[in-house]
Structure formats: structure tokens, C-alpha cells
């Protein structure tokens with residue numbers, strides 16, 4: 001399962017941070033998941049919880065920020081969220097627009113427990 005591998009890399013990234021900050025306890029990790037990334041957020045949450053339970057990182061919460069597909073019009077520079085595969089510029093109607101968002105798959109933040 002694709003999501004299991006991703007959940008694993010998220011945990012590896014958190015462990016790498018933990019090594020850089022001895023003594024710090026992470027409570028929450030944020031991940032940006034783009035609509036076009038091919039990742040199913042529910043499935044990612046499920047895999048993440050399964051991996052964290054009983055591990056050295058428990059309890060660690062996963063916060064998924066879903067990023068919609070965004071396009072930008074090269075003619076009038078307006079950017080917009082693509083809904084129902086409608087890629088034309090809502091302002092000038094130009095059919096050819098550029099994809100500028102929606103493929104994200106990255107860590108956005110790590111929350112540390114305050115002493």
C-alpha cells in the first residue's frame with residue numbers, strides 16, 4: 001500500500017528531528033497532501049495510527065492539510081482552485097492554464113510538547 005510507505009517516511013522524518021532535539025517530545029505532525037498526489041488522506045491516517053500505536057513516538061497525532069488543485073492563468077495572472085476539472089480561467093476564459101498546486105506531499109509542521 002502506497003500510503004503505508006508514506007506514513008513510514010513521515011515517522012522517519014519525525015525520528016530524524018527527534019535526534020536533532022534530544023529530550024523534545026513531538027505531539028503532532030502536519031502533512032500537506034495535494035489532491036493530485038494520489039494519496040488518500042483517510043488511508044494515510046489509518047496507516048499512520050497503526051504504525052504509531054505502541055511505537056516510541058506514541059502518542060503522536062497526524063494533521064492532514066488537503067491542498068486542492070490550483071491553476072494560474074498566464075494571460076491575466078489570476079490563480080484559482082480547479083473544481084470539477086474546469087481548467088479554463090474564470091476571469092478571461094483562456095483554456096490553457098498552468099498547474100501551480102495540488103501535487104504537494106510534504107511535512108508542514110511539527111508540534112513540540114511544552115514543558
Ligand SMILES: [Zn+2]
Nearest residue numbers: 073076089092
Ligand atoms: Zn485569464
